[in-house]
Amino acid sequence: MDGAPRVGFRVSGLTEIVIRTTIVVMTTNNSARRVLLIGASRGLGLALAQEWLRGGWQVVGTVRGAAATPLHELADGHGADIEIETVDVTVPEQIAALRERLAGRTFDLLFVNAGVTNEPEGTVAEASTEEFVRVMVTNALSPLRVIEALADLVTPTGTIGVMSSGQGSVANNETGGHEVYRGSKAALNTFVRSYAARHREDARTLVLMAPAGCAPRWAGRAPG
Numbered sequence: 001m002d003g004a005p006r007v008g009f010r011v012s013g014l015t016e017i018v019i020r021t022t023i024v025v026m027t028t029n030n031s032a033r034r035v036l037l038i039g040a041s042r043g044l045g046l047a048l049a050q051e052w053l054r055g056g057w058q059v060v061g062t063v064r065g066a067a068a069t070p071l072h073e074l075a076d077g078h079g080a081d082i083e084i085e086t087v088d089v090t091v092p093e094q095i096a097a098l099r100e101r102l103a104g105r106t107f108d109l110l111f112v113n114a115g116v117t118n119e120p121e122g123t124v125a126e127a128s129t130e131e132f133v134r135v136m137v138t139n140a141l142s143p144l145r146v147i148e149a150l151a152d153l154v155t156p157t158g159t160i161g162v163m164s165s166g167q168g169s170v171a172n173n174e175t176g177g178h179e180v181y182r183g184s185k186a187a188l189n190t191f192v193r194s195y196a197a198r199h200r201e202d203a204r205t206l207v208l209m210a211p212a213g214c215a216p217r218w219a220g221r222a223p224g
């Protein structure tokens with residue numbers, strides 16, 4: 001360990017966050033800081049990009065494919081402070097290609113926001129194998145592939161963040177429902193915990209966070 005102050009606490013009763021005081025820098029001392037935001041086309045990712053731009057950060061945000069997205073609209077008003085990159089996190093070759101394109105760049109923060117919910121809603125046993133695999137690969141496997149591939153772009157005192165969900169809580173699951181999604185975020189939490197355990201000597205901050213349920217698109221279907 002580098003001796004940096006550490007705080008461990010829980011969000012929504014489950015999501016364990018291992019955080020050092022550098023996270024304060026993330027929100028207060030943000031001049032000319034650089035963030036690589038994976039999954040920024042819309043929703044919470046777009047809102048995060050907007051907030052970081054407002055705070056003076058330089059943002060590289062990713063979308064899937066070539067279609068115009070709300071992130072492109074946001075970028076129109078912000079000149080060189082925002083760049084748009086492309087990656088589908090479920091395609092390892094695209095992650096590798098993104099890493100290649102970003103060679104030589106450094107970021108104070110890598111934040112993996114990309115995620116999906118399962119459709120249609122139902123119990124885990126009712127889900128098709130295809131849908132189960134889609135959600136688990138996107139939400140649980142892919143963020144770790146992204147982190148493993150891109151972590152070396154993060155500065156030695158930087159931060160790696162991942163968007164989890166309160167729905168990933170095992171202890172708080174008293175109703176069932178949203179079961180494939182819940183399982184994917186519970187798996188994500190475990191995989192990030194494993195990553196943290198394997199990188200105990202890494203001075204960088206690792207954040208696994210659960211937002212409050214806040215996207216209108218998901219209202220009534222998959223609250224966080």
Ligand SMILES: NC(=O)c1ccc[n+]([C@@H]2O[C@H](COP(=O)([O-])OP(=O)(O)OC[C@H]3O[C@@H](n4cnc5c(N)ncnc54)[C@H](OP(=O)(O)O)[C@@H]3O)[C@@H](O)[C@H]2O)c1
Pocket residue numbers: 038039040041042043044045063064087088089090113114115116138163164165166210211212213214215217218222223224
């Ligand atoms: N909304 C909530 O209340 C809530 C609560 C707890 C946790 N969360 C988590 O917060 C994150 C964002 O949620 P949201 O509500 O903003 O969802 P959203 O509006 O559906 O946005 C999801 C984002 O992830 C991207 N994405 C999905 N699959 C991807 C892939 N294979 N490769 C690259 N990008 C991909 C989407 O890109 P496209 O535009 O290309 O689809 C989009 O930018 C998710 O991880 C979600 O689980 C949300």
